[in-house]
Amino acid sequence: MAWTASQLLDQQWPVWVALHSSMSTPAGPFLVVFRYPLLPWIGVMLLGFGMASLFERAPARRNTILLAAGAGVTAGFCLLRAWGIYGDPNPWQLQPGGTVATAIDFLNLSKYPPSLLFLMMTLGPAAMLCAVADRISGGIPGMVKGALITFGRAPFAFYVAHLYLLHLASVLLGVLQGFSLDQMMTSSRFYPQGFGVGLPAVYLVWALVVILLYPLCHWVAGVKARRRDWWLSYV
Numbered sequence: 001m002a003w004t005a006s007q008l009l010d011q012q013w014p015v016w017v018a019l020h021s022s023m024s025t026p027a028g029p030f031l032v033v034f035r036y037p038l039l040p041w042i043g044v045m046l047l048g049f050g051m052a053s054l055f056e057r058a059p060a061r062r063n064t065i066l067l068a069a070g071a072g073v074t075a076g077f078c079l080l081r082a083w084g085i086y087g088d089p090n091p092w093q094l095q096p097g098g099t100v101a102t103a104i105d106f107l108n109l110s111k112y113p114p115s116l117l118f119l120m121m122t123l124g125p126a127a128m129l130c131a132v133a134d135r136i137s138g139g140i141p142g143m144v145k146g147a148l149i150t151f152g153r154a155p156f157a158f159y160v161a162h163l164y165l166l167h168l169a170s171v172l173l174g175v176l177q178g179f180s181l182d183q184m185m186t187s188s189r190f191y192p193q194g195f196g197v198g199l200p201a202v203y204l205v206w207a208l209v210v211i212l213l214y215p216l217c218h219w220v221a222g223v224k225a226r227r228r229d230w231w232l233s234y235v
Contacts, residue, residue: 022112037113044119063131070127077120081106087117147214153221156235161213169205173197 020040024033054062080087088109095101109118136145151158174184174195183192197205224232 020113035112040113044114044123047123059134063134066127067131070124070129070131073120073124073127075124077117077124080120081117087120088115150214150221151210151217153224154217154235157220158213158217161216162209165209165212166205169209 019038021037022035024031026032054065057065081092084091090108090110092102092106092108095105107121109115109121111118133145136142170191171181171184174191175181177195179192179195184195220235224235
């Protein structure tokens with residue numbers, strides 16, 4: 001018999017559900033929150049580990065494979081998303097706001113847990129970018145490439161640090177907007193009504209966070225280059 005997530009939850013199997021999607025469940029006097037659907041992302045991680053041998057091939061052969069695979073996955077995403085019958089629980093539709101709004105809805109996909117279309121939309125272009133990255137050198141493009149390599153050498157350090165930095169920034173912003181510290185000191189993703197900034201400011205904060213975390217990632221990448229402790233490969 002095939003079980004849906006809701007049926008499994010009804011059958012008191014919350015851990016099984018939590019491995020696949022975000023949820024919360026009471027445990028005596030406590031509320032246990034599962035924010036990160038573990039199993040789908042483990043599949044993506046294993047894909048990355050499995051592709052390690054590809055990056056050991058001759059650059060020309062490696063880039064040819066990456067470009068072909070990335071183009072195929074991206075094209076498959078466009079076709080499957082346009083068809084609209086499989087790949088993501090959120091179907092797209094024409095928006096009254098026009099072409100831009102429709103394009104945004106077309107790209108509005110499930111990340112937690114990651115849907116098939118979300119992974120195709122992100123991993124396909126990423127593979128193509130890896131295929132042409134070797135040709136980028138000098139000037140601003142070369143500087144951007146170098147910065148991305150630095151972040152890529154310390155991914156977990158960046159991920160953990162950015163969570164705390166963003167939460168701190170949101171608390172400070174809330175206080176500046178007139179909310180109390182108690183209102184902002186929350187572990188949930190929901191903040192008081194009226195809190196927030198417009199999209200241009202969101203991009204500005206995003207850029208600022210990336211810039212602020214660069215020195216940390218540069219330091220971690222340097223430690224990993226100087227030492228060979230096994231656990232550093234996971235940082």
